[in-house]
Amino acid sequence: TLGWVDNTWDYKQMYNRIRACNTVVERIVGGDNSLSSKVLKDQLLGEAYFLRAYFYQQMLRFYGGVPIITKTYALSDDFNVKRNTYEECINFIIKDCDQASTLLTGKTLDKGRTTALACLALKSRVLIYAASDLHERSKLTAKIISIGAQKLDFLSYASGNQNDRYKLAQTAAKAVMDLGSGYKLGLSAPVSVAEGSNNYKSIAMGGASKAPNIDASAASELIFARYFIIQNNIKHAQQNGPNGYHNWAGNTPIGLLVDDYDMADGTKFSWTNPAQKAAPYQNRDPRFYATILYDGAGWKPRDKVSGNVDPANQIQTGIYDLMDGSNKIDFKGLDTRASSIENWNGSWTGYYYHKFIDTDPNIVDATMSQNVPWPFFRYTEAVFNYIEASIELGELTNAKSWLNKIRFRAGMGAITTTDQAELRNIYRHERRIEMAYEEQRYHDTRRWLIAEETLGRKVTYIKVTGKFKAGKTMSAPYHYDASVYDYTYNSVIENAQENRSWDNKLYFRPFSRDEVNKNHLLEQNPGY
Structure with missing residues (x-):
């Protein structure tokens, strides 16, 4: 319309x-x-x-x-x-x-x-x-x-x-x-991590994807959406996908968003936790894997667009040791801004956007259109609105019941707190994660009057390096392998491309x- x-x-x-x-x-x-x-x-x-x-x-x-x-x-x-x-x-x-x-x-x-x-x-x-x-x-x-x-x-x-x-x-x-009606909001316990991620992917696809494990009935979640047909030739994936696939990296997640995804057990992710810093993409909220493309993540067949340079079909946003004959070189990942495929259009943050890109491996994003609808309104937003109002009215049991239904669908455990302020913060976090990339967060942080401590934070990006373990080497083509490489991940504050600050007048345009x-x-x- x-x-x-x-x-x-x-x-x-x-x-x-x-x-x-x-x-x-x-x-x-x-x-x-x-x-x-x-x-x-x-x-x-x-x-x-x-x-x-x-x-x-x-x-x-x-x-x-x-x-x-x-x-x-x-x-x-x-x-x-x-x-x-x-x-x-x-x-x-x-x-x-x-x-x-x-x-x-x-x-x-x-x-x-x-x-x-x-x-x-x-x-x-x-x-x-x-x-x-x-x-x-x-x-x-x-x-x-x-x-x-x-x-x-x-x-x-x-x-x-x-x-x-x-x-x-x-x-x-x-x-x-x-x-x-919504989609799978009648659960009484969390689904598995794999099912939670697939549920979230299915909702994002809005019934329009033919990819494996995508449930077309998730279209019941949509209330009002913008639909696309092949004749429109909308290349949303080309505009936002990795440059190593000849895409344009239009929207790339910042480190702050990535870091806000909890661990799968519901605890907070922290760069000060040595185990989490060593393997930051393991055991995260299942929705993370349906929203973010990160270094080492499996993705579409790269040979359909970039040749046989990546048989593993993995996102490469780091710099890695690699053998060139008898010489060890620094190999710049295929999805970096120093890529041998395209040394432009790459992500500045080390991450790529996944959520609304059709995961069908037969769709070549750089040359083909996709039909994934854009959700102006979906059922879960109304549920969140109900939860928020219930929390503010002190109806915490009711609010928790509905909040847990959303979490169970995603494969996350139940919230048990009885404290209003704590539940409010949990709810706001849950809304950020569930509604990522749906034009909610910018408005939410302003209407909650918390933009100074959220939107006002400095942007961060990820710096990934892979060094050979003692006695181990790899020749081209590179692929992620934790048995060969010691990987290090450093969260870096970004000031050059986007030096953010906050002024309270920005609560209104x-x-x-x-x-x-x-x-x-x-x-x-x-x-x-």
């Missing part, structure tokens, strides 16, 4: 799409159309309300309150419009969601089109955001001191009770859970100067 809309953070693009939605609403409600079918009219009107709500939601979570526009403008109209308050925007979005849900209830639609369940999922997201600390005035002002009273109205609630907002969020999330110049009543966010 979203077509070619990308950059859904972009203020101008969102209002272009909102104008299109307003056009549909005006023409259907006003009778300026040639449609005779009420069923079709209701469907199109419901979709327009949903999309308008979605686009406003996107702007709201980046900027706070924005001007609510419900009509199409003519050239003679006054384009200077004041921002609406945060609360007004929330109420408007919820109204559109409710209208859309009513119009779409009972409609049988093609996948990829808006459904009543998608409307409820959007409502659930909007209400859990609205209940969050970022929009609770006293907590926001404790973080960002210099905000005038009027600007506070754009960013937070002027009145009301945060607990009441959590109750609304809990109810909205439960409505999604009751109407939807600035409006561009062009937008402020075009609309003199558009008040800028604090700090800009």
